[in-house]
Amino acid sequence: MSPEILWLIAKATGQTLHMVGVAALVGSLLGVPLGVFLATSGKGELFAAPMANRLIGLVVNAARSTPFIILVVAIIPFTRLVAGTSIGTTAAIVPLTVATVPFVARLVEAAVREVDPGLVEAARAMGATPLQIVQKVLLAEALPGLTLALTLTLVSLIGYSAMVGAVGGGGLGDLGIRYGYQRFMPDVMLAVVVVLIVLVQVVQSAGDRLARHFDKRGRRS
């Protein structure tokens, strides 16, 4: 492989990491509170608001059932508004983030719902405010689950990021298609796939390890 090609792969890897990193960060900042809200706003729950819960649930479902590639083109006006342009790596971050928020929200909701309701009752009996319950009980106890949720999000984002080549987003997927497929360079295709596999492996094992570290519930045999 020529040094130019290697440089292209390195550059594409950087673009992928950039897109995935920013989308994961912003997506989590918005998705985690949304997920906590979904998990705690049902009837009779901490922030009981059943109407809002159902409404947001609908929006989240709608966003999650829209194929990502359609979402990318459908929100181009919004992307232009936020990023100032609709093409390039920075622009690609916008649809990636929009897709991440509902994804994270559902995973966080599931993780938070796993927390024993008895713990919430105990905290209420101590005189905890709802925000203290979220911070000291729900998020703290769900931490292993949240770590796995974030890991899954990163892995999925790496996959999604391959599709944003459609709007000139760059990244590894784009490189694979343009050089590996359209220019008949199987070695570039192979290299791209290998880099992606390594990325996913690293993210997954780091996430698993971190989740195990946070999990103090003890191994059940």
Place this chain on the structure above:
Amino acid sequence: MPIFQTGGAAADPLVVFDGVTKRFSAAGGAGEVAALDGVSLSVPRGHITAIIGRSGAGKSTLIRLANGLETPTSGKVLVDGVNVAGMSEAGLRGIRREVGMVFQHFNLLASRTVFDNVALPLEIAGAGKAEIANRVSDLLDLVGLSDKRNRYPSELSGGQKQRVGIARALATEPKLLLSDEATSALDPETTRSVLTLLKQINRDLGLTILLITHEMDVVKQIADDVAVIDGGRIVEQGSAFDILATPRHATTRALLAGQPGHRLPDAIAGRLLAAPVDGGRAVLRIVSATETGGTLLADLVRPLGEAAEVIAGSVETVGERSFAALVVSLPPYQAEQIVASEPLPDGLLSAEVLGYVA
């Protein structure tokens, strides 16, 4: 550690349930179910008051009214003179910091060490780091877990977990401790040691304890006062001694059925008849106690005459007093004579015919 002073006045109870009713909408939306139906009950300061009942009797709902985890449909719940029924969540938070609670399944945070679990109520109340460190160390000493301070709950036995639960409930120096079936998930030996700890806390700190349980053994070991609840109503209440020695209501008797002094041998229980038969005998239960604490053997034997056969018997200690219960069989006319005497023969607390055998 400051100790709560308790005025000994029984006339000024710490908790008063006054005509409390709680209805839940029934599953499927068809009508309502009354979990509590006009319950009135006082919890004297410095006492251990037990509410005993079968599961579904309403005792969980009742204890949760005392710290506002449940709100009554009607009636008042006074905690130290303040009506907590219908109070706002913000108002309740203040009350809850003065009321500790321990739970059947401990409800410890798996993500926190023993130390941090006990520290949680103090963090919630906004205590400083140094204060938390001091207070938690004292509490872990009190419950005998100083050496486990950096362990996680998953590394502890059930009894140790409940000791952490108790230390946590005491962290904010509450004036009332609520115990929700605290020993029901524990084996008998651990149950005894946890109950001993609760009794010790009650005695040493003068802390008022309101507990719910379905086990008469718990009542026997630590309660001063007992209320028996069934179908959302208090069916009988009194001192632990009176309830155990001379239960009146059918529910109380059913809850006591397995206890020594109440349990009949299977062979007798199986062939008990409602009416006497010719040449048969009556099965009589008599209970006796003296003011000095023990029982005079003569008090038990004197009224019975020579024809009585002993079927079962026991001596039970409740608090500082004990009573003797004897189940005997004797000719029916003799049994009925004893039961009908007014007053009962010297020293007898109660006498009743349980049934007849052929």
